[in-house]
Amino acid sequence: MKTLAVYSGSLDLNYFLKLEAMAALYGKVYVEGRSFLSGVNMFGDLENVFFTENMEEVIEQVTDVLFYHDSEGMGEKIQYFAEQGKKIYLYDVTVDAGQEYGEKVSVLSGEKTPQKKAGKRLYELPCPVVTVMGISEECERHKLFLEVSRAVEEQGYRVMKVSGEPVSRMGECIPLPEAVYGGRTLKERTLAFNHFLYRKVKEEKPDIVIIDVPGGILNQSLLEYTCDGEYAYMVGNAVDADASLLAIPAHEINGGFVAELKEICRQRFSANVAGIAMSCVGCKINIEEDRTYYFTVPAGFVKEKYIGEEEYIVPVKPLHGSGKCFAEHLVAVLSDAG
Numbered sequence: 180m181k182t183l184a185v186y187s188g189s190l191d192l193n194y195f196l197k198l199e200a201m202a203a204l205y206g207k208v209y210v211e212g213r214s215f216l217s218g219v220n221m222f223g224d225l226e227n228v229f230f231t232e233n234m235e236e237v238i239e240q241v242t243d244v245l246f247y248h249d250s251e252g253m254g255e256k257i258q259y260f261a262e263q264g265k266k267i268y269l270y271d272v273t274v275d276a277g278q279e280y281g282e283k284v285s286v287l288s289g290e291k292t293p294q295k296k297a298g299k300r301l302y303e304l305p306c307p308v309v310t311v312m313g314i315s316e317e318c319e320r321h322k323l324f325l326e327v328s329r330a331v332e333e334q335g336y337r338v339m340k341v342s343g344e345p346v347s348r349m350g351e352c353i354p355l356p357e358a359v360y361g362g363r364t365l366k367e368r369t370l371a372f373n374h375f376l377y378r379k380v381k382e383e384k385p386d387i388v389i390i391d392v393p394g395g396i397l398n399q400s401l402l403e404y405t406c407d408g409e410y411a412y413m414v415g416n417a418v419d420a421d422a423s424l425l426a427i428p429a430h431e432i433n434g435g436f437v438a439e440l441k442e443i444c445r446q447r448f449s450a451n452v453a454g455i456a457m458s459c460v461g462c463k464i465n466i467e468e469d470r471t472y473y474f475t476v477p478a479g480f481v482k483e484k485y486i487g488e489e490e491y492i493v494p495v496k497p498l499h500g501s502g503k504c505f506a507e508h509l510v511a512v513l514s515d516a517g
Contacts, residue, residue, distance in 0.1 A: 180206030181242040183349075184234055184260075187211075188250035192317060192460070192473055195219055197247060197270070197346050202228050203325040204350035209237050221319075221459030221475040224499050241265060243349065246272055257284070268349055287345035299370065301417070302377040307513045308388045308418050310450060312411050313426040315395035317473055318458035319498050320426040324391040325350065326502030327424065327509070331387060334510060339383045341376070342391035343410075353379060355393065365413060373417040387513070390414060396448065399428065400471040401464055408447060415449040422512050423450040424505055426498055429461035429476055429485060437491045453512045454505050455491075456498035457481050 183205040187194055195216075201208045202225045214230045216222040231237055243266045246253055253272065260267055267284045311327065313320030321344050328340045340347070343355040358371035380388060392414050395406025414420075425444060437455060444450040459481055463472045476484075478499035486495055494508055 182207040182237075182240045183209070184237070184241045184244045184265075185210045186234075186244070186246050186250045186253065186256060188248040188253075190215065194247060195222070196317070196319060196321065198222075198228060199225070199319065199322040200325055200344065200346050201245065201349075203322060203329065204346075205243070207240065209234065209241065219475050220477045220480075221499065223477050238263065243268065245270060245346070245349070249273055268346075270345060285348070287348055301370065301373050304376060304380050304388060304418060306380060306385055306388060307421045307516075308390065309509055309513075310390045310392050310411075310414060310418075310420045310423045311426070312392045312423060312444070312448070312450065313395050313458075314397050314428060315399040315406055315462075317399075317460050317462070318395075318426045318428045319460060320395075321347070321391060323424060323426045323456050323498050323502070323505075324389065327505050328389050330503045330506030331389070331510065333503075334506065336386040336510070337384070339379065339385035339388045340391070341379075341388065343393040344391060347391065352391075353383075359410070359413065365416075369413050369417045372413065376418060388418075390418070390420075396425075396444070399462060402466070402469055402471055411444075411448040411450070415447075420450060421516055422453040422509055423448075424454050424456060424509070425450075425452050426456050426458055428458050429474075429481055431485055432457075432495070434489065434491055437493065437495060441493060452493060454493055454508055455495045456501060456505065457485060457495065458498045 183201055185201065185208060206227060208228045210228060210230050211234055212230060244260045245268045247270045249272050257267060261283045268287055269284060270287045311320060311324040324342060328338050332338050340352040341355060342352045348354055356371065356375045359368050393410040396408040396411045398405055398407060423444065441452045444452045459475050459478055461474055463474065465472060478497045481497045486497065496504060
């Protein structure tokens with residue numbers, strides 16, 4: 180697999196989640212600077228992420244370079260790596276290097292599509308469809324999507340991976356069309372997404388389509404309005420998904436909660452939840468400070484403390500390390516459905 184070098188001007192939770200995606204897409208990931216992940220418990224299983232004070236020491240191994248937000252000396256670094264023939268990706272940066280370096284530089288953003296009016300017919304896709312959803316943006320939904328997609332591919336299936344995460348384009352995922360986002364009515368966006376998928380499936384001829392559904396399905400905090408399932412609702416109307424996986428935050432659960440969550444997804448999003456993955460990211464609400472805090476815990480703690488040995492109506496497993504298991508379960512569910 181390819182090797183990635185990462186430079187970042189932002190060390191927030193979203194950056195850590197992007198690093199997870201990079202670890203799933205690349206054989207090795209080198210990050211400039213000292214190791215700062217020791218305090219982020221959920222990264223205990225990222226064995227292919229390395230830190231270096233001097234990126235030139237590993238330059239021969241590096242195939243791709245990612246600049247995540249503006250960082251010190253970024254312009255000079257872009258020029259250096261371009262001259263070395265490396266593939267460069269820019270995520271949310273202000274430097275305009277596209278014209279100067281041409282195809283060597285890719286700006287990660289959504290796919291631009293013509294703003295033409297879609298027809299009124301919804302087309303049925305000729306292959307099974309799986310959706311991957313998350314209760315919130317912070318519960319590692321994208322990591323689940325990437326690892327399950329790869330595990331299904333390793334079973335010999337041709338997977339068409341569709342995701343709105345810009346960094347997923349580095350792993351040959353098809354970006355969601357711009358038409359699914361704001362500026363149009365829900366009906367227009369639903370039709371546009373259905374027609375986009377139908378066209379792509381005819382072109383790609385996959386065995387399975389796996390969709391990384393943007394946003395979250397529920398508002399996780401009492402203090403701030405975050406997610407309401409807008410995109411899950413749109414996707415549920417645009418395509419008849421055969422099965423879904425749901426990523427949830429780290430917290431205590433029981434059989435009643437799992438059953439209720441599965442029913443909510445069925446009624447609100449037409450989603451048949453076949454498995455639930457518990458993230459290593461959770462949140463705490465502090466009413467007195469009027470703040471929502473996010474925390475991370477190890478995958479082993481999630482399994483022992485929150486999930487335990489109880490049997491649920493669908494498989495419930497730690498999100499970390501369960502990609503292969505969920506993939507095998509999904510294939511079995513799709514085979515039983517015919």
